[in-house]
Amino acid sequence: EVQLVESGGGLVQPGGSLRLSCAASGFTFSWYDMHWVRQATGKGLEWVSAIASAGDSYYPGSVKGRFIISRENAKDSLYLQMNSLRAGDTAVYYCARARTGRIGFDIWGHGTMVTVSS
Amino acid sequence: EIVLTQSPATLSLSPGERATLSCRASQSVSSYLAWYQQKPGQAPRLLIYDASNRATGIPARFSGSGSGTDFTLTISSLEPEDSAIYYCQQRSNWPPKYTFGQGTKLEIK
Numbered sequence: 001e002v003q004l005v006e007s008g009g010g011l012v013q014p015g016g017s018l019r020l021s022c023a024a025s026g027f028t029f030s031w032y033d034m035h036w037v038r039q040a041t042g043k044g045l046e047w048v049s050a051i052a053s054a055g056d057s058y059y060p061g062s063v064k065g066r067f068i069i070s071r072e073n074a075k076d077s078l079y080l081q082m083n084s085l086r087a088g089d090t091a092v093y094y095c096a097r098a099r100t101g102r103i104g105f106d107i108w109g110h111g112t113m114v115t116v117s118s
Numbered sequence: 119e120i121v122l123t124q125s126p127a128t129l130s131l132s133p134g135e136r137a138t139l140s141c142r143a144s145q146s147v148s149s150y151l152a153w154y155q156q157k158p159g160q161a162p163r164l165l166i167y168d169a170s171n172r173a174t175g176i177p178a179r180f181s182g183s184g185s186g187t188d189f190t191l192t193i194s195s196l197e198p199e200d201s202a203i204y205y206c207q208q209r210s211n212w213p214p215k216y217t218f219g220q221g222t223k224l225e226i227k
Binding site for chain 2: 035037044045046047050058060061094102103104105106108109110111
């Protein structure tokens with residue numbers, strides 16, 4: 001079964017750091033671009049970061065310089081290092097898969113909750 | 119940054135009716151547009167990729183059309199389980215950046 005499972009969410013103080021993980025199974029992880037998308041409670045979807053199958057990474061302005069996406073193909077794993085966290089980063093974080101050159105994230109994890117609060 | 123505007127914000131229709139959801143981009147996105155369905159407590163589900171291609175396992179009643187700045191998701195004959203929020207998404211060409219529309223809430227009476 002093709003699956004993505006996120007972990008690592010939790011409560012963190014403003015200014016703190018957190019590392020999210022996403023474990024992939026059921027497909028050849030190294031072939032795909034991978035993304036993180038977040039959703040604050042009751043709000044819409046916000047793209048957070050992308051890493052291409054070749055390893056290049058991309059970010060929106062809202063997280064650039066604070067978040068770092070990485071992948072470890074040997075472990076079929078995706079990561080998101082989040083630094084200098086703010087209250088506005090509070091959300092459910094999803095990892096998602098995309099085929100290179102295609103617009104559309106075809107597989108999503110169940111999400112992990114990140115709460116930034118003192 | 120390319121902004122996607124979805125309309126209407128809410129749509130209330132009966133089973134068997136046709137639903138037409140709109141997504142307008144602030145500048146051309148070519149065919150780099152996708153549609154998602156999200157039900158409460160669930161992750162989004164890809165419906166349409168590259169503007170008009172149905173994703174694997176998506177029923178034929180879902181179809182996408184458009185290019186440039188104006189896109190449409192059509193659900194030809196509504197089922198009760200189609201009640202959800204629908205989002206469109208675009209990718210800018212270079213560097214690749216992605217934005218989502220604010221969503222359309224579809225209610226089935």
